[in-house]
Structure formats: C-alpha cells, structure tokens
Amino acid sequence: MASTTPTETPPAPPAASRRAASTGRVGDKVFLGLSRGSGILLLAIMASIAVFLGYRAALAISENEGDFLTTFDWNPAGDPPVFGIAVLLFGTVVSSIIAMAIAVPVAVGIALFISHYAPRRIAAPLAYVVDLLAAVPSIIYGIWGALFLVPYLGGLNLWLDEYLGWTYVFDKTEVGVARSLFTVGILLAIMILPIVTSVSREVFLQVPRMNEEAALALGATRWEVIRMSVLPFGRSGVISASMLGLGRALGETMAVATVLSPSFVISLHILDPGGGTFAQNIAAKFDEADQFGRDALIASGLVLFVLTLLVNGAARLIIARRKEYSGANA
Amino acid sequence: MAKRIDISGLSAFYGSHKAIEDISMTVEPRSVTAFIGPSGCGKSTFLRTLNRMHEVTPGGRVEGKVMLDDENLYAREVDPVAVRRTVGMVFQRPNPFPTMSIFDNVAAGLRLNGSYKKTELNAVVERSLRGANLWNEVKDRLNKPGSGLSGGQQQRLCIARAIAVEPDVLLMDEPCSALDPISTLAIEDLIGELKERFTIVIVTHNMQQAARVSDRTAFFNLSAVGQPGRLIEIDETERIFSNPSVQATEDYISGRFG
Numbered sequence: 001m002a003s004t005t006p007t008e009t010p011p012a013p014p015a016a017s018r019r020a021a022s023t024g025r026v027g028d029k030v031f032l033g034l035s036r037g038s039g040i041l042l043l044a045i046m047a048s049i050a051v052f053l054g055y056r057a058a059l060a061i062s063e064n065e066g067d068f069l070t071t072f073d074w075n076p077a078g079d080p081p082v083f084g085i086a087v088l089l090f091g092t093v094v095s096s097i098i099a100m101a102i103a104v105p106v107a108v109g110i111a112l113f114i115s116h117y118a119p120r121r122i123a124a125p126l127a128y129v130v131d132l133l134a135a136v137p138s139i140i141y142g143i144w145g146a147l148f149l150v151p152y153l154g155g156l157n158l159w160l161d162e163y164l165g166w167t168y169v170f171d172k173t174e175v176g177v178a179r180s181l182f183t184v185g186i187l188l189a190i191m192i193l194p195i196v197t198s199v200s201r202e203v204f205l206q207v208p209r210m211n212e213e214a215a216l217a218l219g220a221t222r223w224e225v226i227r228m229s230v231l232p233f234g235r236s237g238v239i240s241a242s243m244l245g246l247g248r249a250l251g252e253t254m255a256v257a258t259v260l261s262p263s264f265v266i267s268l269h270i271l272d273p274g275g276g277t278f279a280q281n282i283a284a285k286f287d288e289a290d291q292f293g294r295d296a297l298i299a300s301g302l303v304l305f306v307l308t309l310l311v312n313g314a315a316r317l318i319i320a321r322r323k324e325y326s327g328a329n330a
Numbered sequence: 331m332a333k334r335i336d337i338s339g340l341s342a343f344y345g346s347h348k349a350i351e352d353i354s355m356t357v358e359p360r361s362v363t364a365f366i367g368p369s370g371c372g373k374s375t376f377l378r379t380l381n382r383m384h385e386v387t388p389g390g391r392v393e394g395k396v397m398l399d400d401e402n403l404y405a406r407e408v409d410p411v412a413v414r415r416t417v418g419m420v421f422q423r424p425n426p427f428p429t430m431s432i433f434d435n436v437a438a439g440l441r442l443n444g445s446y447k448k449t450e451l452n453a454v455v456e457r458s459l460r461g462a463n464l465w466n467e468v469k470d471r472l473n474k475p476g477s478g479l480s481g482g483q484q485q486r487l488c489i490a491r492a493i494a495v496e497p498d499v500l501l502m503d504e505p506c507s508a509l510d511p512i513s514t515l516a517i518e519d520l521i522g523e524l525k526e527r528f529t530i531v532i533v534t535h536n537m538q539q540a541a542r543v544s545d546r547t548a549f550f551n552l553s554a555v556g557q558p559g560r561l562i563e564i565d566e567t568e569r570i571f572s573n574p575s576v577q578a579t580e581d582y583i584s585g586r587f588g
Contacts, residue, residue: 210425214488216386218439218495219415228438232429 057302060295068299072264074281076289076296085300090266091181091275092304095256096249098185098270103192104242110193111200116226127201134194142258145187146179150259153178153186157271172271179261182270184277187255192245199244203237204230236319243315250308253279278304332359332529333399333498335380340394341558342372342379344387349375351558353394355548357499362525364540364567365533367550368582372559373533376550377501380531381417382410398498415443418492422504424484426476426491432459433472435487439495454494462490463520482513489520493528500524502532506539518543537583541571549579 061068063081071084110130114123154177161172211229220228256277262284263274282297289297335357342350350372357363365373378384379392382403396403403413426435436455440446446454455472459465464486468479476487485505492500502521506514521543524530534540540547548564563576574580581587 208425210421210423211427213383213386213421214425214427214491215438217381217383217414217419217421218442218491219411219413220442221411224442228427228430232427235429 053298053302053305056295057299060292060299063292064296072266074264074285074296076293081292081296083296085278085303087264087266088276088278088281088300089303089307091260092250092277092279092307094268094270094275095181095184095188095277096246098182099188099192099249100242100246102186102189103196103245104238106189107193107196107241107245108200108238110197111204112226112230114197114201115204116222116230127198130194130197132194133190134198138191138252139254139258141187141191142255145183145255145259149183149187150178153183157182161271169268169270171269173267173269174272174274176273177261178271179259179273180271181260181275184256184260185270187259188249188252191252191255192248195248196238196241196245199241200234200238203234203241207233239315239319243312246311247308250304250311251279252277253283256280257283332527334359335499335529335531336395336397337380338395338397340376340379340392340396342375342384343389343391343393345389348558350379350550351560353561355561355564357529357531358546359529360525360527361545362521362530362532362543363564364544364547365531365550366535366537366540366547366582367559367562368552368587369535370555370559371550371552373548373550374503375559377503377531377533378419380499380501381419382413383419385410415439415495416497417499417501418495418497419501420485420488420492420503420505423508424481424488426479426484426487428475428477430476431473432468432476432479432487435476436490436494438491443495455490458490458494459487461493461524462486463516463523464490480513482509482516485509485513485517486520489517489524493524497528499529499531502530504533504535507535514539537571541567547571549574549576549582551578551582 060076064076064083065080066073066082066084068084070086071082072087074083074087075081076083110126114127114130118126157172157178157180160170164170165172207230211233212225215225215228257280260275260277260280261273262276262280264276265274267274278300282301286294286297337356338354340350340353341348353376365377367373375384380396380403382392384390384392392404394404398416402408403417426432427438430438433455436458437446437451440451440454456465456469459468464483467483468474468487476484479487485508489500489505506517509517518539521530521532525545532540532543544567546564547567547570549562549570550559551562552559562578563570563574565574569575570579571583574583
C-alpha cells in the first residue's frame with residue numbers, strides 16, 4: 001500500500017479484511033437504520049394525519065353554505081349546513097392570552113424564587129409541589145373550576161366590573177355565573193403553571209456561575225444579578241417554556257368544556273359567560289355529530305393545528321433573532 | 331483611588347472547613363502584589379475575601395479584619411455590595427455578559443451606580459477600552475456582542491469593565507490561565523500600565539509571570555491536604571525569587587514541590 005500514489009487505483013483489499021472491517025460496523029449500521037427509520041416514520045405519520053385531516057376537512061368545507069372563517073354559527077346538520085370558526089378562534093386565542101398573561105409572570109417568579117432566593121430546604125419541596133400540579137388530570141381541574149372557581153370568582157368579577165369596567169374588557173354586561181372566557185383563562189393559567197415553571201427553573205439553574213459572579217463583582221445586588229445575568233441567559237428558555245404552556249392552553253379540552261357555558265357570540269367583555277374554543281367545541285359536539293358534522297369538526301381542528309404551528313414558528317423567530325446574544329457561544 | 335489594604339488575623343471558612351488561617355499582610359497602593367503557592371493553598375479564597383466575594387459561596391464565612399485605608403470591609407455596617415463597587419475583580423476565565431454588546435459590557439458597572447448621560451457613557455467606555463488596550467480592536471463594532479471576541483480580547487474587555495467604575499483596588503484571579511502566550515503578554519503589559527492608577531493583586535500559578543509583573547510577592551502554602559492554607563512570607567519580588575527567607579519558598583520556586 002505504501003507504493004500507492006494518488007493517480008493509480010489502490011488494489012482491492014482482500015475479502016477477509018473487508019469482512020473484518022464490516023463486522024465492526026454492524027452496530028453503526030443497525031443504529032443508523034433505527035434512527036433514520038424513526039425519523040422517516042415520524043414524517044410518514046405526520047403526512048398521513050395531515051392528508052386525512054385535510055381530505056375530511058375539504059369534504060366538509062366544500063358543502064358549507066356559510067363562510068368557514070367568519071360565520072358565527074355551528075350548524076353542520078342544518079339544511080343548508082352552515083358553520084364557521086370565528087367564535088372558536090376568538091375564544092381560543094383570548095382564553096390563551098389571559099392564561100399566558102397570568103401564568104408566565106407568576107411562573108418566572110416561582111422559578112426565580114426556587115433557583116435563586118429560597119433556601120435549599122424550602123426550594124426542593126416547593127419545586128416538587130409545583131411539579132405535582134402537572135400530574136393532576138385535566139378533568140379534575142375542570143370539575144374544580146366548575147365547582148369552586150366559578151362560584152367564588154363572582155366577587156372578583158364584580159370588583160373588576162366596578163373598578164375596571166371603564167376598560168370595556170372588564171365591563172360585565174350580563175348578570176350570571178362566571179362561566180366566562182376569563183374564568184377559563186384563570187383555570188388554564190393554573191394548568192400551564194407547572195410546565196412553564198419547571199422548564200424556566202431548569203434554565204435559570206443552568207446560568208453559568210461565572211456569569212453571575214461577573215455581575216456580583218461589579219457590585220450588583222441580587223436583583224441586579226438576576227436582571228443582568230440570569231434573565232438574559234434564560235430568555236430563550238422562558239420563551240420555549242411559555243410555548244409549551246401555550247400549546248397546552250390552546251388545545252386544552254376537558255377543563256374548558258366543563259367550565260365554559262358555550263355560545264356562538266364574539267364579545268370582548270371577557271367576564272360575560274359565553275364563547276367557545278376549538279377543543280371545547282369538538283368535545284361538546286363530536287358524540288352527537290353525524291359523518292358530515294364530524295368532518296366539519298375536523299376542519300376546525302385543522303385550524304387549531306395551523307394556529308399552533310404559527311405560534312411556534314413565531315417563537316422560534318424571536319429566539320433566532322437574538323441568537324448571537326444568547327450566550328450559547330460564550 | 332489606589333488604596334492600601336491592611337489585612338490582619340484573617341481566616342476564611344467553607345462551612346466548618348477552615349480554608350485559610352490567620353493571614354496578616356499589607357498590600358501597597360499603586361503596585362502589583364502577586365500571590366503564589368501550590369493548588370489548594372487558599373490564595374484564590376484569600377483574594378475573594380478582599381472584595382467580600384467569598385461569602386457568596388454557600389457556607390462561606392470570614393473572621394478577621396481587612397482595612398481599605400481606614401475603613402474595615404468587614405465592619406458590621408458595611409454593605410458587601412458597596413465593597414464590590416470599590417474593589418473590582420477579574421476572573422480566571424473571561425466572563426463578559428454574553429447577552430450584552432461590547433459597549434454595554436463596559437458600561438454595565440456605571441449603569442448599576444446610577445444614570446449617566448449618553449455622552450458621559452461614551453467617554454468612560456472609550457477611556458476604559460483604551461485603558462485596557464482594546465479600543466483600536468473594537469471601536470468599529472462596539473454594538474456587537476462581547477462573546478464574539480477572542481479569549482484574550484474578552485479578558486481585556488473584562489478588565490475594561492472592571493476599571494470603568496474607577497475602583498480603588500483591582501483583584502485578578504489567574505487572569506491569564508485560559509489564554510495563549512500572546513494574549514498573556516498583552517495582559518501582562520496592561521497590568522504594568524494599570525498599576526500607575528490602581529492597587530493590583532494578582533493570583534497566578536505561573537511563577538515567571540509573578541516575577542515579570544509584580545513588585546511584591548506573597549507565598550502561600552499548606553502543611554497537609556485538608557489543613558488550612560497560610561501565608562508563608564511576603565517580600566519584594568526580587569528577594570522572593572533570589573533569596574527568600576523561608577526554605578519552603580525556595581523549594582517551591584526552584585520546583586522541588588507544588
């Protein structure tokens with residue numbers, strides 16, 4: 001082999017040595033096949049779901065006499081069938097915004113407390129309790145929301161109406177129990193709190209010690225250390241955590257269906273009962289729907305799917321935009 | 331501006347473990363004092379007691395007195411945060427704030443101390459970067475992230491950040507141990523310039539470096555693993571490296587242990 005120059009073809013190695021070389025690579029080949037196969041399988045499953053949903057949705061939408069995006073009604077069994085997702089889209093987005101507005105600041109606060117303020121003997125049990133919140137099934141949250149949150153939020157609703165009613169949003173125009181998007185938002189906030197908290201906490205704990213010491217050595221107080229080192233470092237992690245929470249809030253079904261009293265109206269008075277969300281609507285209508293009605297519900301589910309994709313894409317853009325400042329290359 | 335440090339009877343603990351014991355010495359203003367000694371002898375711990383960074387470590391505790399001119403850093407009414415604003419520190423590994431631009435890194439300390447006009451900030455940032463011999467390399471990209479610089483540049487950025495607040499003392503904890511020889515040379519030259527204005531204390535594992543940059547050298551040692559580290563002697567650097575008064579110092583410097 002030593003005489004081989006780049007111009008001439010090297011002689012084929014003897015069969016025996018080739019076999020020896022290949023037996024050493026069996027593990028590589030199996031693993032490559034497994035991982036590649038898993039990747040392809042995932043794509044195949046996603047594609048077949050998309051094709052199935054798209055086909056069924058198209059069937060329903062082509063028969064729809066109303067405008068799918070703007071109709072305030074859901075009556076696929078009518079003659080002619082009329083249904084639209086406007087109310088569902090509105091309700092889903094509004095309840096999720098309320099949930100995020102409440103949950104993210106609280107979760108970041110809890111995560112900072114656990115990671116940077118609390119003494120260790122308090123931090124560990126507290127983290128455990130927060131994680132425990134995630135283990136409660138959503139139907140339990142729904143029952144708790146309906147039996148506890150709805151009656152006991154009455155007072156808060158009246159208070160908000162009286163002092164913040166001028167903002168329009170908190171103006172309560174209908175008397176009645178608090179089976180509103182606002183209550184749903186609070187319930188969703190409690191439900192997404194654990195996931196946002198625990199992911200944020202893990203990120204905050206990973207802030208390199210030397211980044212925090214850099215701030216400390218400049219004479220930063222504990223809050224200033226958090227502001228200068230911890231929060232900037234954890235920023236993209238908190239966004240990811242929020243997206244995980246938002247994904248759950250957008251798609252939450254049982255808890256919303258148990259608490260909300262659905263109606264096909266769009267109202268920015270978030271304290272008024274009524275409204276609906278994609279998942280809640282599907283859960284409520286699926287059992288009694290015929291084949292066509294189910295196709296219509298599938299079409300609405302497809303919109304939720306697209307909405308989730310858009311939200312995640314936006315989050316990725318936000319993270320990527322400041323990538324060179326992320327600290328990943330430090 | 332450049333103050334004298336008088337340390338007397340200083341011990342530092344991690345929980346119940348005593349890391350350094352009964353250290354007394356004086357650090358002269360406008361000079362470079364080097365701390366040398368084998369690993370684990372407590373020289374970094376000692377350095378961190380001089381700006382009250384030691385007590386940031388869980389269980390960290392200090393006994394004794396550190397006088398900065400006539401102020402005891404460990405007096406009851408003294409706020410450790412205020413101490414760290416007058417005693418700056420540069421770390422072993424360059425640690426610019428990764429999410430901040432070069433400009434913001436240098437301005438970070440000033441912004442902690444209050445609000446400044448943009449023109450004042452510009453002046454201080456330029457002066458500090460010039461002081462750290464970094465201005466010419468970064469003046470066209472001040473708004474780029476500091477983490478994009480080379481290791482040596484990052485360390486000079488950290489020095490610029492530390493001197494921007496005009497501290498009385500500058501502590502350096504093995505500032506060149508993560509750098510290549512050329513960057514090391516740049517930092518050593520810089521230390522020579524900075525001692526005109528600051529009291530500088532530098533911990534180093536590199537004895538040639540101690541001999542090159544320092545005016546006085548303190549040798550630390552520990553009698554056995556698990557025992558607290560002690561100050562063996564402190565003297566003019568020339569004497570320490572030519573004719574030390576303690577045998578252990580000579581053994582360490584001539585490479586017989588450590």
